[in-house]
Amino acid sequence: MHVLIAPDCFTGTLTAGQAAAAMAEGWLRTAPHDTVEVVPLSDGGPGFVDVLSQSLAGQVHGVVVSDPLGRPVPATVLIAGxxxxxxxxxxAGLHLLAPIDRDPTRTTTFGVGELVQAALDLGVRQVVVGLGGSGTNDAGAGLLAALGVGTRERLGVGGLALAGVTVQDLSGLAxxxxxxxxxxxxxxxxxxxPLLGLKGASAVFAEQKGASPEQAQALENALSHFAxxxxxxxxxxTDLLTGAPRRPEREPGAGAAGGLGYALHLLGGHRVAGIEAVLEAVGFADRLARADLVLTGEGALDWQSLHGKVVVGVATAAAHRGVPVIAAPGRSELGRRDAMAAGLSGVYPVVDRPAELELSLADPAGTLAARVARVARTWSPRRD
Incomplete structure (x- = not known):
């Protein structure tokens, strides 16, 4: 049996590579006769470059950029062709901030703009920016400042300051x-x-990044003024088909990473689903062609997983090839019907009961491997 192991990171505990290695060790513990192929994945969030660097024949360039509070932090640019x-x-990641520093009214994406500029300086013709896991809510204004649209003092000090932005502050956009x-x-x-509204950056994600409900509303107003x-x-x-204006704040993905997608749309970017970009880059279709089963996973399988995350992206891709997919997430909030509708043939969370949580956090790789070892007893053909 050929098993393709393709997880995302387990946020806060395991990188995608570590999760994949633990799954492979657990599977082979029970089914050493099986062939296991490992391909860690990402949906554009933390681990995006690391995952791609393991599959692409490229070169990783180290740079130093600004973190969400303007402090120097190491980062990388992967060049492939x-x-x-x-x-x-x-x-701009939330993981770069201590809990006491998580305040999306003042965090900035200026460092992401520095990353983009570093890529442009290397003479590339295409730039793929993975979005996710951000601690910012500034509509990408910081990125724009780093690329010369305005000054850092006006655009690179957080989302709340955008309430006072004027036309003069954006003189470099063209x-x-x-x-x-x-x-x-x-x-x-x-x-x-989108950037704004009940499904926008501030309404849905600002509180997860440390904002109070009042601050989230203030950010919504500030970003609306900025737009x-x-x-x-x-x-x-003007849209050539409908004749209506194409407003970048309404584009799909404009609200990603606290509105960073909006700024990239302004600069001529267009959105692709992060998981689809990664699957194409790592040659996932070719890997599926030789697989009998796919094992995937992530930290939490929940309603957000159904909208562009790795597990469902893998299940969708495998469905086109008729390959069954099972998931071993850290925990699962999906019912059986939702899991089946997402294309999963089985869900086996590491943590089934609250009492198991402490053990899982103490040894995330070990508990994941142990869970997968039990799953393999069900799915791997037994040999006498």
């Missing part, structure tokens, strides 16, 4: 767009939400 792969979480017009910018995100000023500086283009 004429394409650069960047991970926004390396510069020049920035001109500089990027010959570069294909792909926005690889697991979120397809209205942008529209005056750069009136939206």
């Amino acid at each position: 004429a394409t650069a792969y960047l991970e926004s979480a390396q510069a 020049d920035a767009r001109e500089r990027l017009c010959r570069t294909d910018v792909l926005i690889a995100s697991d979120v397809d939400s 209205s000023v942008i529209a005056r500086v750069s009136p939206p283009a």
